[in-house]
Amino acid sequence: MNAEGEGVSGMANENGDRFHTDAVPREAPILSCRELLPGLMLYRIQDPFLASCARPGQFVNLKTPDGFLRRPISLCRIRPGEGAVDIGIRALGAGTRALCRMGCGERIDWIGPLGRGFLLPPRSNQGTSDDADRPDRPLLLAVGGGIGIFPLLGLLEEARARGMGTLSVLGFRDPSQAFLLREFREISDRSLFASDTGGLDHHGNAVEAVRQLLSDPSVRQAVGKGGLRMAACGPHPMMKAVARLAEDLGIPCQVSLEQRMGCGTGVCLVCACEVRRKNPEGGPATDYVRCCREGPVFDAREVVWE
Amino acid sequence: MNAEGEGVSGMANENGDRFHTDAVPREAPILSCRELLPGLMLYRIQDPFLASCARPGQFVNLKTPDGFLRRPISLCRIRPGEGAVDIGIRALGAGTRALCRMGCGERIDWIGPLGRGFLLPPRSNQGTSDDADRPDRPLLLAVGGGIGIFPLLGLLEEARARGMGTLSVLGFRDPSQAFLLREFREISDRSLFASDTGGLDHHGNAVEAVRQLLSDPSVRQAVGKGGLRMAACGPHPMMKAVARLAEDLGIPCQVSLEQRMGCGTGVCLVCACEVRRKNPEGGPATDYVRCCREGPVFDAREVVWE
């Protein structure tokens, strides 16, 4: 299967980026698994096709041994070199609990990549780590909370690979609930971890931490010609607050929304997200679009926040 | 849990034998498994309680990973010494197919023992193998076909332990479908294996083989004061023919019937078997009784054969 072949579609977005999607079920073996926290697993899964064409922010839809519908799970890291991807799963209900019991060597039945991921500015020149201080390079600030941090790890990797500067702010209930800190520290030029109960870099929530980070003179200085973009994924209230902050500050911001899904492929219309859209027929100024197809990543200004 | 304790009932039958039943679900680990034929597994499962009180012809009702209702499976060998029992499962539909995929160390969720097993005459004296030639010892002839042979293995063991003489006749479609022959040969003073397509001891079906065995002068001679009993388990037409033959020859015969079950414990009444019974209220001369509670083993003369 190649990226332009059968069963693969290219969805172009406004920036001209193409997201390949594929809804043919495949079985993919679990290469390794790691318990990040009780009830929180990180899996590495072999799927060369997926690894070759998936983009950060896209997701897969997994069969679970205990449940009727598939479960949408974001791609965490995409590893084309290894023909594998990482996904992180929190055991929430029966379906994800059963998924989290799976072990090495077992096979996952999934479809993907699905949906539209995060948009990044095109690579201006071959970015390497030594242009980390170039004043005109664009900066990405990733803001995450809870399981929402998974797709941001892959996004930051991709941003660095494109020569962007990388900042990250992660929020957790308390330090015992924090995970992947080392990985985020490594992939970020600057990282700030917040905990509602203290004990990490910032005592408070992620949004306050973002505010703090952005008011730091060294960060303000680093925002050069390339500009700053934000990407957020986490609990709904967090994303809403980040979106408002970004709007106030005039920073472009993308958010990855969550909605209960049926198909994940765009055919059933259950995953409605309300967005502001130019409606060619006239009619209401907002519309329901499919989280699984037009999303899950949206421009924050489009989103109608409840 | 002891045999008279909570959750254990004693169902006495006409001979005064008691069958202990237990409907509290237990998890029991698979100790070993052996593929007898493609799609035919023999499992040894640890369950000291079951091993201590189950009787040949009783069954367990198993949860299957793929199916809603439990599946009834006869006990094959009962091994009180090892605190284990053997069961044999044929992969027929989705439920038994999933059961047959289970491996060592996995746990089976079951209830049992359930139902009434085979009746054997009480042990007259401490039978040992050297009274094998005592002319007054009772004889048991077990007649089986297909998966029906499983419970007969345990029955023959019990019969020998009680000092009975043991004869067995097994019928198979063809030699490639035959299994457990060595085990049956060992446990039987005399065994005769029949195959519809030839290639075993007898070319033909099990019923003809029984007829042949019973006409053998040495067998007729062996039927002494203790008398001969028969027990049959297998396809419906086979059991019907064995029952008729036994009736013609005046030999007491028990059969183990199969009926689609719900609960296996006697509460839902879906497992109706039609039998001739003295109805105290008057009314029809036959009645539906529960395969799972009054059966699965019945006196062949009681059964209303379709």
Place this chain on the structure above:
Amino acid sequence: MSAPGMPADIAVDLSVDLCGIRLRNPVLAASGTFGFGREMAEVFPLSSLGGIVSKGITLLPRRGNPPPRVAETASGMLNSVGLQNPGIEAFLREELPFMVAQGCAVAVNIAGAGAEEYEALVERLDRTPVDLIEVNLSCPNVREGCMAFGATARGVESLVSRIRPRTRKPLAIKLTPQADSISETARAAESAGADAVSLVNTLLGMAIDIETRRPVLANNVGGLSGPAILPVALRMVHEVAGTVRIPVIGMGGIQTGQDAIAFLLAGATAIQVGTATLINPTACQDVVNEIASWMRAHSVPTVRSLIGDLRLNP
């Protein structure tokens, strides 16, 4: 179940009042999946339940339908038992004393081929220690009577009016999901003097063996029960509870305490556990325990505060 709530040893009050009968808890064993309690009394003490409901009883003994009487379906089963039972006299003589001795409420489920049979059954039960008569107007597995009455509001009204004067025992009318409109049949039962409604009975269904090209059940059709029907049952319970003032006994696919609580929130005063007992013999008792644990974890002191406390979305 993470938040601790009340300490595990604090007593929560599970009792409910069901048309004048005080139940230890709202969990009843449903009719037809618990026999007369004998087999299950060997598994757990029936006094731990709110009550038990007998298999459907008719005036004369009934053989029931020929086998096969069961077909497995996705998350459910079809049955076509066809009211096999020993008849009211043998039941009263052989089974009722045992049931009454178990220390929980006892309901008798009755079914008739015509109004006269229902009348006779109700009269016969009037002078017995039965707590509640559950009138089955919804058995899909017998050709005569039963469902014919239950399918229309008029049928329910006329039948309930005829039996109401014959007993002072509380009457719960068991409704069929095949009715024109289950709120209308429920309202008809109420206005004719029923003390409660029980719903739902099974949905009429079919399974086909494509190899033999015949229905799996000898009776061709059967009643669908189990978790498969839960969403339909829950919707109907909610609809009926919003329509009548008499208590609703809810059932259909309940397997866990969580399921039971959903029915209570939807407006059921008591619930019944049916098919779940076939898979897990301790299901009824487990449901009681799970309700209690959930209440402790959520600091809900009385089960009564859950009844009908569903808040609809705007």
Place this chain on the structure above:
Amino acid sequence: MSAPGMPADIAVDLSVDLCGIRLRNPVLAASGTFGFGREMAEVFPLSSLGGIVSKGITLLPRRGNPPPRVAETASGMLNSVGLQNPGIEAFLREELPFMVAQGCAVAVNIAGAGAEEYEALVERLDRTPVDLIEVNLSCPNVREGCMAFGATARGVESLVSRIRPRTRKPLAIKLTPQADSISETARAAESAGADAVSLVNTLLGMAIDIETRRPVLANNVGGLSGPAILPVALRMVHEVAGTVRIPVIGMGGIQTGQDAIAFLLAGATAIQVGTATLINPTACQDVVNEIASWMRAHSVPTVRSLIGDLRLNP
């Protein structure tokens, strides 16, 4: 699938005639679970199907209901999409040309808030390349119209009589399992001039989140679909096929070729695959292939010989 039957390469004839439309095979993608075919055309060639049915179309664009619109249930799901669609004009302009280009039969599913809307939709579709109009009288997710017509024989009869004269296209009336009696609504559709009946649509159900004490769906109730409802759907298809002479399009929980064959035996001339596509995007195509393999293994040369060939038990 052990017995060899016909060699694997021998052609079996899967074609059926559905009220004058020749279908390559009896498998249609159901309405609402296949969009307008665009997404699935990337997964497999739609020409391998008998046909595709559009999402329900109304006269004006509809936003649909607020989310959440889906709840998982045991072997099934509830949906409350509420007929989100771009309206007939945008559909004809943007979607129908694509559907028609796929090389299989094309049905358009329509729904209206009142008889006038149905009339207008049917008239508008008359001069289009649509093969079949499927008239949804059974959507449980919109407050107006639709189910109100479908629930009674009189409602079906009056609506079908009004739309029949407005088009020469074949009309399949999609019936609700919530009807008083589905054979009566089917007979009403037939006598008013329908060319076929489609059944079943979803069963009205509810799911409750006991933590929030609210229904899971923002719309409170939704339509139950998937394998959970198969036994009920199969029974209804069998009942209706024995009642009307026009062809029956059967659906409800079909996931495999085996399931599809059961519906054909019960009397369906064609079948639809709905919810299965959500779990397995290639479900429709797989069902076609599984029917063909089964026919080969059983030496059944034509699918037509299966239709209605169920033998009832005595």
